[in-house]
Amino acid sequence: MTIHIGAEKGEIAETVLLPGDPYRAKWAAETFLGDVKQVNNVRGMLGFTGNWKGNPVSIQGSGMGMPSLSIYVNELIRDYGAKTLIRIGSCGGMQNSVKVRDVILAMTSTTLSTPSRGILKELNFAPCADWGLLQAAAAAAAAKGTPTHVGGIYSSDVFYDERPDLNEQMVRHGILGVEMEAAELYILAARHKCRALAVLTVSDHLLTGEALPSSDRESSFGDMVEIALQAAFPGAA
Ligand SMILES: O=P(O)(O)O[C@H]1O[C@H](CO)[C@@H](O)[C@H]1O
Numbered sequence: 001m002t003i004h005i006g007a008e009k010g011e012i013a014e015t016v017l018l019p020g021d022p023y024r025a026k027w028a029a030e031t032f033l034g035d036v037k038q039v040n041n042v043r044g045m046l047g048f049t050g051n052w053k054g055n056p057v058s059i060q061g062s063g064m065g066m067p068s069l070s071i072y073v074n075e076l077i078r079d080y081g082a083k084t085l086i087r088i089g090s091c092g093g094m095q096n097s098v099k100v101r102d103v104i105l106a107m108t109s110t111t112l113s114t115p116s117r118g119i120l121k122e123l124n125f126a127p128c129a130d131w132g133l134l135q136a137a138a139a140a141a142a143a144k145g146t147p148t149h150v151g152g153i154y155s156s157d158v159f160y161d162e163r164p165d166l167n168e169q170m171v172r173h174g175i176l177g178v179e180m181e182a183a184e185l186y187i188l189a190a191r192h193k194c195r196a197l198a199v200l201t202v203s204d205h206l207l208t209g210e211a212l213p214s215s216d217r218e219s220s221f222g223d224m225v226e227i228a229l230q231a232a233f234p235g236a237a
């Protein structure tokens with residue numbers, strides 16, 4: 001047990017999917033995993049372990065924002081031995097070519113700051129996805145026929161943004177979407193020699209104003225979860 005995760009040692013798999021929303025963790029575990037056991041309920045941040053096509057998998061809510069994700073990912077890596085961490089999140093679309101419900105595979109993440117700023121200091125570290133996971137996720141998405149975009153995203157510290165000039169620059173520089181966790185996930189994975197990827201579903205659009213209801217964000221993002229599982233276990237039959 002850790003301060004934020006109540007699972008016993010050995011109850012969390014080396015492969016962990018990380019939705020921000022704990023109810024998405026519950027839905028994904030119940031929908032896609034076999035032999036599911038709830039392994040965390042501390043602070044209501046639900047976590048589950050089961051198996052997918054015979055492979056052990058955990059799905060742990062990570063909360064909203066990089067400080068929250070950092071707590072769970074640090075404990076998952078240091079105390080439970082997690083090695084492959086795949087965020088399954090929602091994001092806002094930032095290009096006209098990106099549509100609501102499309103999937104984005106985040107190759108890199110741009111930020112203004114992360115919880116790691118304190119140790120990286122003046123270094124503008126470039127958080128990037130694990131190539132093997134990214135390649136496998138792109139192949140899985142292509143095989144499913146899911147409309148998918150691969151490229152840079154923006155990990156923001158704020159949901160209610162008051163810097164339209166920043167968004168203009170993001171759009172101008174080809175950023176596909178905005179969310180709030182991937183950059184710190186990628187930095188922590190690099191630091192601890194783990195593999196990480198963010199697979200995101202576009203839940204709303206900054207240019208068009210379209211938005212999905214919260215019920216859809218909780219439980220209708222099946223393609224994203226299957227792509228994440230197939231990326232983690234590309235050989236699974
Ligand atoms: O749907 P999740 O995974 O929580 O991700 C996105 O949704 C939350 C904001 O509504 C932030 O956590 C953002 O990154």
Ligand SMILES: O=c1cc[nH]c(=O)[nH]1
Pocket residue numbers: 090091092093159178179180203204
């Ligand atoms: O962080 C997020 C997530 C979804 N949509 C946004 O605009 N921002």
